[in-house]
Amino acid sequence: MIPILSIVLPVFGLIGLGVIGGKSRLFPEAAVDGLSNFVLYVAVPALLFRTIVSARPFEALNFDILYAYYMPSFVVLLGALAFGRYVYGLSGGERASFAMGSMFSNTTLLGVPLVFATWGEAGLVPLMVIITLHSLLFATIFFVLHDMAKAGAVGWASAAKLAAHSIVTNPVIIAIAVGLAWAALGLRLPGFASSIIDMLGDATVPAALFALGASLARFRVAGNVQHALTMAIFKLVVHPLLVFLDARWLFDLTPLELAVVTLTAALPGGLMVFVVAQSYGVYVARAGTSVVLSTAGGVLTLSVILALLA
Numbered sequence: 103m104i105p106i107l108s109i110v111l112p113v114f115g116l117i118g119l120g121v122i123g124g125k126s127r128l129f130p131e132a133a134v135d136g137l138s139n140f141v142l143y144v145a146v147p148a149l150l151f152r153t154i155v156s157a158r159p160f161e162a163l164n165f166d167i168l169y170a171y172y173m174p175s176f177v178v179l180l181g182a183l184a185f186g187r188y189v190y191g192l193s194g195g196e197r198a199s200f201a202m203g204s205m206f207s208n209t210t211l212l213g214v215p216l217v218f219a220t221w222g223e224a225g226l227v228p229l230m231v232i233i234t235l236h237s238l239l240f241a242t243i244f245f246v247l248h249d250m251a252k253a254g255a256v257g258w259a260s261a262a263k264l265a266a267h268s269i270v271t272n273p274v275i276i277a278i279a280v281g282l283a284w285a286a287l288g289l290r291l292p293g294f295a296s297s298i299i300d301m302l303g304d305a306t307v308p309a310a311l312f313a314l315g316a317s318l319a320r321f322r323v324a325g326n327v328q329h330a331l332t333m334a335i336f337k338l339v340v341h342p343l344l345v346f347l348d349a350r351w352l353f354d355l356t357p358l359e360l361a362v363v364t365l366t367a368a369l370p371g372g373l374m375v376f377v378v379a380q381s382y383g384v385y386v387a388r389a390g391t392s393v394v395l396s397t398a399g400g401v402l403t404l405s406v407i408l409a410l411l412a
């Protein structure tokens with residue numbers, strides 16, 4: 103466990119420093135938003151672009167990763183919707199937020215730096231396969247579920263427009279697409295451009311983790327804690343367990359791919375869980391609390407998974 107803790111503790115230590123910074127006067131809300139935007143729109147895309155261009159990993163990519171991750175993820179989604187309805191008696195919008203908090207992973211602010219810190223650029227390859235679709239697919243689904251609950255009908259045109267907008271504006275998707283095109287054309291980066299991208303990529307881990315902590319500092323434990331704790335258990339235990347069993351027994355994955363797929367499922371809830379709930383004014387306090395609880399619990403569960411699979 104000592105080598106694993108040498109990875110996990112610094113990661114969550116940086117998140118803790120971000121929480122402290124976010125609660126201080128040094129990092130007001132505007133500063134936190136600016137740092138988060140730097141991570142999402144500059145640092146993470148630079149790291150992913152560098153990985154593709156330097157390693158050219160998609161030449162021998164195993165797309166079983168998609169099935170291994172998304173099949174059980176949809177099982178958790180449907181199971182959480184049913185659990186929310188029949189056990190907690192939640193309304194349509196509340197069920198959507200409950201399900202999202204139960205299976206939507208923090209792939210960018212935590213997944214990228216944690217995987218990179220553990221396996222380097224080799225670990226980012228299977229992760230990129232997952233995150234290319236992750237926010238686009240699930241955010242669109244949950245927006246539609248909320249719209250169904252609010253209006254009583256599916257706004258398919260609005261959903262299609264939202265999906266198209268997500269594709270053309272998502273910095274992660276853009277970075278991966280540009281990296282693939284660049285590698286396919288066999289292009290090389292000028293020395294100064296390569297140095298800039300290297301510096302931006304190297305800034306990803308500390309900046310992303312600090313930004314995550316500073317963002318979490320805005321949340322407080324409130325609402326129905328039992329509901330939030332249930333979401334955290336689904337996210338940290340049920341989701342990774344189903345993904346591991348599915349990936350281990352149904353698909354031909356390498357040990358690295360199996361570890362990354364399972365770790366991605368075990369990541370705490372993403373900030374998008376709170377953002378979507380807040381945008382509809384439904385289940386807001388419980389969604390925010392679930393993100394806090396799953397992030398705190400992730401220190402233990404991620405350590406165990408890394409000890410078993412890394």
